[in-house]
Amino acid sequence: MKKIKNLLIKKNKTKIVCLTAYSKNIAKEIDNFVDVILVGDSLGSVLYDFDTTRTVTLEMMINHSKSVRKGITKSLMVVDMPYNTYRNKSEALKNCKKVMKETKCDAVKLEGGNKKIVEIIKHLIKNNIPVMGHLGLLPQNEKGKFTFKGKSSKEKIRLLNEAKVLERTGVFAIVLECVEKKLSKEITDQIKIITIGIGASQHCDGQILVTDDLIGLTNSKIKFVKEFGNVRKTIRDAVKKYKTEVKSLKYPSKKYLY
């Protein structure tokens, strides 16, 4: 709870930096530089090459989260609840409790803002489960091509209203995915909790990216992804050197022998 309070006081003061992690090694490297580490169900497409995040299971999320937990000392750790694990109040509470207990995360993230999901989130918060919301493009609901949200005035009104309802329900933050620029500003200005954008403009209180995209491991072609590094090249260079040294008997040299 203290970590969540510390996050909320950053609104309008400084931008909130968030990234995903699926393993201890990545979590350990990013922990010092970010406020929030999300174990996203994007791991389904990024690591397992699934066509949709719907194939991700609770067991997969728990196993990756246990690994991530070992790499975090300071950031707020949030775990995505995968598809079909929060279809009603009792299923959601049972599965969220399991995730919180087994992964020792600080909060869970659920997608959507319709009446049904709001009732489920209300129930979770009443039972002391901290919840991060997720509006705009909802990968668990998306069939086919991903498009940005907030084009029509009807959609704008719906999304703004859903954000306000989620705030009243008690979520501490909302991820806005692929939300039109002006709308993401409007939402951010009109709610007191924090908005975290991904493809949703600099007006959000914070930003999140999939770390594998940011470090250039995935070669992502998504419009909002900026590669801040080129880990693919680093891997290739190291493996090439290793291969050369194995072939030429340079490795393992005396230094590496027992």
Ligand code: KIV
């Ligand atoms: O699954 C995920 O990684 C996410 C973020 C990219 C917001 O939901």
